[in-house]
Amino acid sequence: MGGSVWRRIAVDVTPLRHPAFRRLWIGQSVSFVGFQLSSVAVAGQIYDITSSSFWVGMLGPASLIPLVIFGLWGGAVADAVDRRRLLLWGSVIAWTATVALLLHAVLRLDDVVLMLAAMAVHATGFAITGPVRGAIIPRLVPVAEVPAANTLNFLSSSVGSVVGPLIAGVVLNSSGYTAAYLIDALLFATGFYAAVRLPSLPPLGATRRPGARAVAEGLRFIAGHPVVLMSFVVDIIAMAFALPRALFPEMAAERFGGSPLAFGWLNASIAIGSALGGLFSGWVSRVSRQGIALTVVIAVWGASVALAGLAGELWLMVVLLAIGGAADLVSAVWRQTILQTYAPDEMRGRLQGVFYVVVAGGPRLGDLRAGFTASAFGVTPAWVGGGLVCAVAVLAAGLAVPSFRRYRPGRRP
Known part of the structure; x- marks a missing residue:
């Protein structure tokens, strides 16, 4: 009995039986x-x-423009070329930006503009590789295992978002910024090796020359399917209004005396919840009313963020943000699966390009919103107000679209 219950709630690791997916996932x-x-x-370092939280928030727009341009372009290219080769080129671009940050720290230049420029280059590389990674999943595992593969991917990023910031708190406290960038540059090799070992992944079916017309076709597909469109809208609401990431340095300084360990815990808190949510995600694929469920879990995310901004103890802030992180993980799996199962292979790259622009660009808008409002009204109003606006706005938007509200997997309203 106990084993049966565990299999129903525990994360499904079936996709790891496929060698190419397993190597890519580990890397x-x-x-x-x-x-x-x-x-x-x-x-x-910027803080x-x-x-100033304003300059930390400027990381958002510095990354947003390349994310939008190269995310859409990268998705269109991914539908027309070998996806393995495109993944390799994008990875090299991102790694070059990490090396630039390392040299900046070694030389002690303390130039914020150079750091923002490096992050823009890094965003370019990730904007190219992000859509490719999403588009190749249905090529590496059977269609029935796509939701489980997505969950494993989000789980690994959640665990990394826990481990990375916690290690960062220790590394920054003991060795400084140079060591952090050096570790990143070295760990990059694992992911690059996994990409090298992928099989050739040429496009299937009809292809279109990458460009504005190909991108427009993908956008028209999204606009013509309200469920897909709303999956983007609710995510933008969640990230643009409620994400408090840019406020972590100021919050750590204001409430916890600038402790690097407190800063690390704040950065890890949302991902802690995502990781725990992923470990107990066996039920996610069995939810039938995914439209209304998406609306509810994003409202939970916003409310949890707002409550965390009112908490006075670090442990309570971490717990509340972790609850929000678990809700965010569940919503991410459903949104990604909707896109991958709605679209034919020749359209997946473009839809994943838009998905990546929204998923990666939304937090940058959130950084900009958080930094600006904190400068104008203070860190606590910026934090709490954003979470409340998110909860109210997503309920209004999600409930207002009948096809999204009634959506069930396998159906096209």
């Missing part, structure tokens, strides 16, 4: 830890240089 999991190290280090 991405390891390299993502390094990426999180650098992300925390960049935010902390050390400027003592």
